[in-house]
Amino acid sequence: MKIHWTSGLRSILFTLIITLLLTFTYYPQQQSRDPSLADLRARNFKVKTLQGKSIELNSLLGQGKPVILDIWASTCGPCRQEIPHLIQFAKTHREEGLIVIGLTIEDPKVDLKAVKSFVKEFSMNYEVAFAPQEVYLFFNGTNSGLIPQTMVFHPNGRMVRRLIGYNEKTGKRILDQAVALALQPVK
Numbered sequence: 525m526k527i528h529w530t531s532g533l534r535s536i537l538f539t540l541i542i543t544l545l546l547t548f549t550y551y552p553q554q555q556s557r558d559p560s561l562a563d564l565r566a567r568n569f570k571v572k573t574l575q576g577k578s579i580e581l582n583s584l585l586g587q588g589k590p591v592i593l594d595i596w597a598s599t600c601g602p603c604r605q606e607i608p609h610l611i612q613f614a615k616t617h618r619e620e621g622l623i624v625i626g627l628t629i630e631d632p633k634v635d636l637k638a639v640k641s642f643v644k645e646f647s648m649n650y651e652v653a654f655a656p657q658e659v660y661l662f663f664n665g666t667n668s669g670l671i672p673q674t675m676v677f678h679p680n681g682r683m684v685r686r687l688i689g690y691n692e693k694t695g696k697r698i699l700d701q702a703v704a705l706a707l708q709p710v711k
Contacts, residue, residue: 561681590706627655
């Protein structure tokens with residue numbers, strides 16, 4: 525049986541086009557650019573504190589300051605590797621105005637005790653809150669479950685860097701570079 529190569533090529537192209545169309549149809553809310561702090565503030569998300577109080581995320585973000593926003597979970601291995609570096613950033617750069625916020629994607633009704641224990645175990649020295657799923661979707665467009673996700677913002681609100689996942693060998697270097705950029709004066 526002999527198949528002509530053009531019919532095989534047509535079949536491959538057809539499959540590729542259908543796959544692309546389905547992908548763009550299935551993920552329509554995916555953002556084409558990284559959101560800024562202004563975009564995040566405009567959504568006016570509510571988060572739950574470790575004390576169970578519902579507050580506006582905007583109240584944690586500050587104005588005109590560099591921000592590290594980390595989406596994490598206490599059961600996430602790479603999160604456990606990254607958090608000590610975030611603690612160090614919060615300690616080292618607090619006087620320069622750096623704000624570090626950890627938003628766990630865990631359920632406050634189910635995981636409050638575990639998260640509080642985790643925060644205590646790691647001596648987390650920055651704001652920690654429970655984020656609703658909408659915050660994760662805002663940054664990702666889908667509920668893919670990729671954590672940690674660390675976004676570093678310049679005081680002008682522009683996202684300097686987004687790090688998805690964490691590797692001890694390269695993650696700290698990447699975050700060091702991003703924080704250095706975020707701490708540069710506003711032009």
